[in-house]
Structure formats: C-alpha cells, structure tokens
Amino acid sequence: MKAQNALTLQLEVFNADQLQMLFLSDLDLAQAGSAADLFKLTIIKNTPEEYPAAQMNIRVTKDNTLLLEAQSESFRIPADPPGTTYETDNRELINNNFFLHPGDPTTNIRIKESRLSDDVEEIQKEVLSSGKVPIGVYRLIVDIVNLQTSSPIVHEEIPFLQATNPSFVRLISPGVPFGSPAPSSVYTEYPVFQWNGNGDEYKVFVFEKKSMIQSMDDILNQLPNWESEPISEQSVIYPQSGDVIPLEYGKTYYWMVQMQVHTSAGILKVNSEIWEFKLKNPAESGVAHQEISKMEVIKFLKDVLGSQVDGLEKSLEGYRTAVIRYNGREIEIQDLYRLLQEYQNRKVEVFDLILPSASE
Template sequence: MNHFKIVKFFILGIVFLSTHSFSQDTTSVPVVLQLNDRGIADYRSIFVADFDFLNVGAVEDLFEIEINKRVGEVNVMFINIELVQNNNQTLATILTNGFQIPSNQTRWAISNRDIETTIGVNDSNLDPNASDLQDEIVATSQIPVGLYTLKSSMQYTYTDPKTQETSTHTAVTAVTANIQIIVTNPTLINLITPGVLLNSGFTYDIYSEQPILQWNGNSGEYQVLVFKKQSEFSTVEDILNSQPIWESERISTLSVQYPDFNALPLEFGKTYVWLVRSFINTSSGENALNSEPWEFTLVDPSQALGMQNMAKQELEQLLKQLLGNNADTIIRQLDGYGLSTIRVNGSTISTQELYQYIEKYRNQEKEIYDLTIRSSN
C-alpha cells in the first residue's frame, strides 16, 4: 500500500509548464477527453507530501480531467493517467475505478483532489526502470528535476439513445492537450563579487561606495540584503537577526548596484556583510533560500597602501564581474603580475586613470569592448 501511495504522490507532484486546449468536437466520436491545468503552472518545486489523494484537505488543485460527450449513456471502465519522461519512457501510471455518466449530461469533469473520494483509484504502478527515480523521491521528498508529460486515456462503452446500441471505445487526450511538465527545484545561489565568506579569516577591501553585487542562481526572483558587521566575531545568526542597512526590491537579474540614495551610505573603514535571498514557488507556498553571507571592507582610496595595489584589486573585481566564476582561474594565473604598462584605446594610462576608467564602467559611463592582459615576459 505504501508503494502505491508513493506512486500516486509521484504522478501528481509535478510542475505544469503549459496546457493547450483543443476543439471539443463530439460529432464524430461519442467522447472527447482532455486535461486542464488547474493553477500549478507557476510551481518550480514540488513536495510529494502535498499531493496525497487520501489527505484531501491538504491536496492542491493540480489538473482537471474533462469529458465532453454526445447525448447517450457512457459507462467508463477506467481512466488511465501516465507520467512519461521526455524520452517517451513511461515512469508511472494510475488506473481509476469505473463510473457512469448519465445520458443527458454532456460535460463531466473531476480534479485531482476528487479522484480518490469520487471515483477511487483501482491500481498504481511504478515502472521497474524508474526505481532510481523512486529512491530520489524518498530521499528528497521532492519530484526530481526533469522534463515530463502528463497524458491520459479512457476506455468506455457508449449507448446510443436512439438505437440503444452499445459500443466500446478508447479515448485518448490529443497530443496538443497533453500537459508538458518541467521540474527545476531551484537551489543554486553562488555569490561572485565582492567579498569573501563571512569569518573565513581572509579580508577583502573595496574602494567604491556603490559597489556592484553579483551572483549566480537558478531561481526566479532575488533580494539582496546588506548588513553592517558589528564585531569581528559576528556569526551568521547574529547577522540574520540584525537589521539590514539596505534591502533591495525583488529583482530577476543577477547583479545590483548599492544605491547612492534611499540607503544608508557605506562608511570607510567599516566591514559589511551581504547575502542574496531567492524566492521559490512550491506546492507548499513560497519558500525563501539564503546564500552564504560574504563580507567586505570599504577602504578610503586616499588611505590605500598604493594606487597600483588598489587598481590591481579593482581590476580583479572587474574580471569577476565580466567573467563570473571563470575569472578565478585567470586571476590565479596572474598572481604576481604588475601594472607597469596599461593601455586603453592604444594609449598608455596610469593606475590612477585605470581606477577612474573602472569606476566609470561601473557607473555605466563607459563600455568595454575588449580586454587583453599581456605578460611582461
């Protein structure tokens, strides 16, 4: 029984990408069968416990089975629901009990919430080739990432009210009416720049009061939070329980610049902590996921150890903004490099001018079309 229950969870715990409608022409066939999306199109992560047929009060509306028919009595032998992988491998099936649709009723519909209580489930099966998928469901309580199709078919008898003749038929949802499904389970948030992991033992100095904060992720919406580090030994819990000095609006981009208005200004000599919070639509509501917190220290450029060192760090940060995580490999290869010769548009410039160019790029006053770093050897 538990095995079948897991399969029922699996069939229904899915994300609907789109549902296509098709013409309800019942003049040539007695019955037309279709699947309708019931509001799960925005879900990106699905918890199997939210789709227990027997726990009706907690079940979400996922889809609806709709039958349109000609006048005449229809005795449904069963409805078969299949979950199919993108490679056409059937992973799981559910077979309902039989039921009757009265002669004068031309439309009949049932949602996934009502299948168990209204018509009941006769059988459910997991394909032996999908045993590894079942293990993942048990381990994570979520539907695994992947592309799927939900389709249905129905075997029934139809009795013509005029001739009283009874015939047996099979109805299948049209290809355009099958529901295409994508499960993404967003979990990724990787900070790129600026900073280092909180309390890592390393320091990271920046020289701009409006730094660009950049990250990678696979969620839909993000919010950036910036905190002032109150003491050297502030923990993650201390940070999260404190009041941020700035919270961005929800954004869908992977970078944001600290504003010069509607936010407390960053102070020279102070250390700040920032993190990114992603918001994920799931079958249990909206979940929030935090990145690791990073820290950086704002240094007054006039008090920096040397303009060349400052320009080198700004250049490394610029590489991270342009190349993301790929910049780390290049920066390691450039260990010990100098900035004795810097050329912009064919002309040699000073480290001070390089710093000014980078600031103008960040403020969107300049564009970079090409960047070449040559060894002095």
C-alpha cells in the same frame, strides 16, 4: 487539445511557465488531504450519449518512462446535452469531491489506486532521498475508458514540467565566508555582488555587522540595509538610491543570496552562505587610488570579456592607473564606480582592447 468521439478533455498545468520543482507528495492522487494546485481538468460533452460504466486513468511520465499512474472507480457519464462542461482539479480529485452531477454518487470520480512504477528503481531512490521528482521532462496523460467495451472514450496529454530542481547558490565576491579570521576589504560604497546558482530568480540581502551578532541566526533576524527585488542575473551592484541604507566606511557588512524556486508547493527559498567584508575608505587605506581603480577596471573587464582577458592582471603588474579617462574626459574614481554601475547587467560589446607599452 484533441476531440475524440463523445468527449473532449482539456488539461491545464497551473504556473506551467514557472514550475521548476515538483514534490512527490503532490502527485499522490490517492492521498487525501491538503495538496498544491497542480492541474485543472475540463471534460466537455460532444454527444448526448450516456456511459453507465467509465473509468479515468491518470499517468505521469518522465522522459517517456512511467513514473506514476492512478485509476478511478467506475463512474457514470450522464446523458447531458452536447456542450455540457465539467471542471475539476487535482485537489478535488484527491479528496474524491468531484461529481459530474453534484449530489449523484454514481457520477463521483473517486481515485481508488495511485502508485509509483515499480520498474523505476533509480527514480524511487532519488525520490526517497529528497522527496522531489528527478530532473527531466514530465508529461501528464489522462484517459477515460468505457468499461463495458474496454475501449477508450477520450485521451489527452500535455507537457507537465521541465524539472530543473535548482539546489545551489554559491557566492563569488566580495568578501569571505562568515567567521573568517579577517574579512576582505572593499574600497567602494557601491560594491558589485556576484554569485553562481542553478536557479532563475534571486534576491540579495546586505546586513550591517552589529556588536550583538554572535551567529548566522542573529544576522538573519535583523533588518537588512538592502534587500533587492527578485532578479534573474547573477550579479548586482549596491544601489545609490531607493529603499536602501548607504554603506559607511569603517564598517563590516554581511551579505547573502536567496534563490527563489517555484515548486508545486509554492516558493522554496534556498539560502547561500553568508559572507562578510569591511568597507575601507581609499583615502585612508594603505592602497593607493591608482591600485584600487586598476583592480576595479580589471574586474569589470573580466566580467565583460570572460576568458578573453585571462592573464590580463598579470600583464598589468608593471602599470599603475595615474589618470582615469572616459570618452576623453578625465574622471575621479567615484565616477568610475558610477559608470561601472551603469554598465553592470547591460549587454556590452567590446570591439578592441589596447594596452599601452610600459614606456607610455
């Protein structure tokens, strides 16, 4: 906030800490009608001086390049006492409903012109193709000018948006895309769901395969076995308790991730593909418990250590997991799954990893 001469301007961007995407239509200050809440503008009188002819200029820049500018018609700033406050927002400005003195048309701030910069062709192309402003740093700038002297009365600018335009979410495991010839097998009732995305908030949905399901719409129209709370991580394990229907051996399940994107028009939901997997009982499958537990341990170590365990799976080809011990205590495979769940999404530091020799 910066006081200059007779007026002070205060600008506040609504949901500035969450806004990730901006739609062009919400910036058009000359387009009357419904619009999202973007910013609040407060004008404070510092002196009793009257300005018979003033003009408001509003600009939005991207990385210091002009993106949009708007100008008001001439309006009167009345001789109100110091401390008088006038408040408005972008929606009121769009609809020309902002009066410094209600009912006095000479104090009505009406936007007469709003346009995108003709010099920014690349921005224009991206806006036309998607309706969204491109990724970058945006600033909101407001000036009020004395038209009688062509001199500024007050100037204010603030960071408006760090646009990231989250647009993709890709599943990693478990399973294969919906409609694949044969779903992959999962051997635990508490699988870990993993994905990649360029957003900040996600929800996971898990559905049971029903006999009447023929399409993706059929899947999405049924109640899920589990719908996670919004999370920022890109992996989550199926819960053992809470508002959840337990997974059952022998059944096939679908899952998807929904990215929650905060935009100028509200929450935009971006859905991933739908994947499927079949839950198999390790005791009844052709895969030995030892192999299953080894696969789970390798997967967990990859999640924790990343590239440090490249080639780990190949180096363990000659091994089998005969006994699982945790802190010196022998545990069953279901205990291993429970421990992996406890460590999932926690910061883990591995100090050393020792593999026994083939003779051990």
